[in-house]
Amino acid sequence: MNVIRHVLILGGTTEGRRLAELLHGQVRVTSSLAGRVAQPRLPAGEVRVGGFGGAEGLARWLREHQVDAFIDATHPFAGTISFNAAWAAASAHVPLLALRRPGWVPGAGDDxxxxxxxxxxxxxxxxxxxxxxxxxxxxxxxxxxxxxxxxxxxxxxxxxxxxxxxxxxxxxxxxxxxxxxxxxxxxxxxxxxxxxxxxxxxxxxxxxxxxxxxxxxxxxxRRPPAPEGVPVAATPEEAAAWVRDIFG
The missing domain is CATH 3.40.50.720 (NAD(P)-binding Rossmann-like Domain)
Structure with a gap:
């Protein structure tokens, strides 16, 4: 019998929506949105809105919902949730990837x-x-x-x-x-x-x-520092490939 893998995406970004679209139909995808935007653009798959109750609440959610892979695709400046995600993933023994679009680079003529x-x-x-x-x-x-x-x-x-x-x-x-x-x-x-x-x-x-x-x-x-030891993907396609690799 085929086992349906469960992927949790901390989303709310363009990259998070694209990743959910890429994975939808291959695995069970749940996207979590913070709820700070009144009418967010909803991604493919399942959606939950609101906080988890800190790092411990997030770890508990990962365990209770049998999450097999975890992607932090939040905004580059959503620093607290990223550190909570790193702690929760380690506590629940769930592999974690950070999906971060590259920062801007100044060019000739920029002030x-x-x-x-x-x-x-x-x-x-x-x-x-x-x-x-x-x-x-x-x-x-x-x-x-x-x-x-x-x-x-x-x-x-x-x-x-x-x-x-x-x-x-x-x-x-x-x-x-x-x-x-x-x-x-x-x-x-x-x-x-x-x-x-x-x-x-x-x-x-x-x-x-x-x-x-x-x-x-x-x-x-400038961007805040990211949690140490968490692998990073620059694009949704790279993140989707990471999911496929860890699921074999």
């Missing part, structure tokens, strides 16, 4: 200002511009809330959470974005500095090209 945190990004902003295009997500605007002298264009999928900068215009939109659209956005709003996280991927990269063409500096928040 990037790397920083280690959102707080550091807020520190350098007043010396770089007055009209800020902020693309760091809706839940982390508190670091910029005290910058009353600056104007912010905040783009996110859902409405941002308070506290926000006093002079803020919100643009609700979801990628992928086009280069022509990003050029027009910077021009229309008079943006003179961009703030972003090093999320990587093609869906939101056109803003970097548009900023380079316009001679606009980009404050880039």
């Amino acid at each position: 990037w200002r790397p920083v280690g945190s959102l707080a550091e990004a807020a520190e350098v902003l007043p010396g770089l511009g007055r009209r800020v295009f902020l693309t760091t997500g809706r839940m982390e605007l508190a670091a910029f809330a005290h910058l009353d002298e600056l104007w912010f264009l905040v783009r996110s999928v859902d409405a941002p959470e308070a506290p926000c900068p006093a002079r803020t215009e919100v643009l609700l939109d979801r990628g992928p974005f086009t280069l022509e659209g990003e050029r027009e956005l910077l021009r229309r709003h008079g943006v003179d500095v961009v703030v972003t996280k090093d999320s990587g991927g093609a869906a939101t990269a056109p803003k970097l090209t548009a900023a380079r063409e316009a001679g606009i500096p980009v404050v880039v928040v």
Whole structure:
């Protein structure tokens, strides 16, 4: 009798959805979404929404649902869940893979200002511009809330959470974005500095090209460190191959 293998994907990303699509029909796939987006794009296979109750709760879920392979395909900046995943996988003795899109690399003509945190990004902003295009997500605007002298264009999928900068215009939109659209956005709003996280991927990269063409500096928040000892795949195809290899 054929044994149906069970794969858990911590998803919510484009890569996580693509991986679920690649594995669907070959194994039992469950994608776990954090529930922070009101209307997420649902992947193929089974879906659960919400937290696990920390690392111990995640380990318990892995055991109770007889998970055979575990892929952390969360956002590169979802640091806590990645460390919880590493602990839980080791505790439950389930093989774990991290699926991480490569970070962006500056090219000729780019004016990037790397920083280690959102707080550091807020520190350098007043010396770089007055009209800020902020693309760091809706839940982390508190670091910029005290910058009353600056104007912010905040783009996110859902409405941002308070506290926000006093002079803020919100643009609700979801990628992928086009280069022509990003050029027009910077021009229309008079943006003179961009703030972003090093999320990587093609869906939101056109803003970097548009900023380079316009001679606009980009404050880039570096990625947090990843758990040690966890193998990493750069693409969903690599992750799917890893699953096939461990299942023989």
